[in-house]
Amino acid sequence: MNKRRFATHFIAATCLTLSASAFAGGDHAHDHGAGTQAAEETAIGEPGRASKVTRTIKVSMSxxxxxxxxxxxxxQGETVRFVVRNAGQIKHEMNLGTEKELLEHLEVxxxxxxxxxxxxxxxxxxxxxQGEIVWQFTKAGTVNFACLVPGHYEAGMKGKVQVSKK
Incomplete structure (x- = not known):
């Protein structure tokens, strides 16, 4: 029983640690007013404001x-609304991130x-x-996206957003 209790506490502590690090890394959602951009920007950009969307891109998952x-x-600088539709019969997801972030989250x-x-x-x-992601691409380069449902990434369910300089 003590081993089971320890394992439960260990898993809970690990989840809390992962949640705290994700939160601290700027992966939390809220409206971005003036002056908050630098605090929320990540290696792949920052959450976009619906009022700033310049283009809608439809993405289908199968x-x-x-x-x-x-x-x-x-x-670079563009705010995009991704309208993501699951055309399949099983759950899928779209995650934007660096390759490193996606691979780390895949393990979780x-x-x-x-x-x-x-x-x-x-x-x-x-x-x-269907669902949506509104994202502002603040840096030129490559932003990866993938489905991290176990087995999907490994089967090739991934893509890239090429962000060109202004």
Missing amino acids: DKMRFEPASIQVK MKKFPNMEHDEPNKVTIAPGQ
């Missing part, structure tokens, strides 16, 4: 373990496959449903 489109072009998802996401750079979508 049980073929693919995103359509899998390659997206945006301009393997341990906690039913994890719910509340970060502005992630959306989990049930079959036949």
Whole structure:
């Protein structure tokens, strides 16, 4: 019984640590008013404001373990609304991040496959449903996206956003 209690506390502490580090890293959602941009910006940009959206991009996810489109072009500074539709029969998600962030989160998802996401750079979508991500791409370069439901990334469910300089 003591081993079980220790394991439960260890798992809870690990989850809290991961949650705290994600929160501290700027992966939490709220409206960004003037003066908060620097505090919220990450390596891939920052949560966008709906009022600043300059373009809507439709993304479809399928049980073929693919995103359509899998390659997206945006301009630095652009705020994009991704309307993400799950055209499949199983749950899928879209996560924006660096390759390193996505691979780290993939390992967590393997341990906690039913994890719910509340970060502005992630959306989990049930079959036949759709969701949105509003994101501002503040830095030129490559932003990766992927489905991190266990087995989906490994099957090739990933893509890239190429962010060109202003």
